[in-house]
Amino acid sequence: GSGRYFPKNTHANLFITTFTGDAYKESEPISLCFYFSQFKSVGSLSNIKSVNSLVSVLASIHANENNFDNAILLNSSGNIAEVANANIFIVKNNKIYTPPLAQGCVDGTMRKWVSNQTDVIEKVILKKQILDADEVFITNAIEGLTPVNNIEDISFTYFNQADHLQQRLINLSLDP
Numbered sequence: 001g002s003g004r005y006f007p008k009n010t011h012a013n014l015f016i017t018t019f020t021g022d023a024y025k026e027s028e029p030i031s032l033c034f035y036f037s038q039f040k041s042v043g044s045l046s047n048i049k050s051v052n053s054l055v056s057v058l059a060s061i062h063a064n065e066n067n068f069d070n071a072i073l074l075n076s077s078g079n080i081a082e083v084a085n086a087n088i089f090i091v092k093n094n095k096i097y098t099p100p101l102a103q104g105c106v107d108g109t110m111r112k113w114v115s116n117q118t119d120v121i122e123k124v125i126l127k128k129q130i131l132d133a134d135e136v137f138i139t140n141a142i143e144g145l146t147p148v149n150n151i152e153d154i155s156f157t158y159f160n161q162a163d164h165l166q167q168r169l170i171n172l173s174l175d176p
């Protein structure tokens with residue numbers, strides 16, 4: 001409304017649109033790169049998906065220009081936060097890890113779903129740890145779970161957790 005950065009009132013209008021998406025399906029593994037030009041801020045608004053997505057847009061452009069499917073966002077402390085459009089998980093020694101919300105990641109619905117389906121440990125994830133993982137996957141409400149086959153020049157060959165959880169999601173979306 002009027003008032004620019006100091007609004008004359010705090011009333012808001014709400015406009016909601018919906019659409020029916022496609023059913024979940026098996027996901028093809030994707031490639032990731034790191035995005036170092038900007039960092040995801042950490043604060044009380046970090047966990048909310050909003051139109052303030054410039055860092056994600058810039059990261060997606062960077063990934064595309066460098067022939068990757070998506071980009072890993074780091075927070076202002078240099079820790080893994082998420083990817084441009086999804087939450088991120090790593091698997092090491094059959095344990096699943098994801099950054100805690102305090103690291104600035106979006107509080108995604110699919111992140112919650114995965115945490116409700118299996119044991120997920122929230123912990124700070126460093127660049128070295130993600131590159132040393134046995135498996136990496138990302139989640140969002142549109143695609144479900146998507147396995148990662150490489151992060152820059154590091155390859156991953158195991159997709160067991162991602163494939164298993166994605167199949168469970170597919171089966172749920174097929175139920176009448």
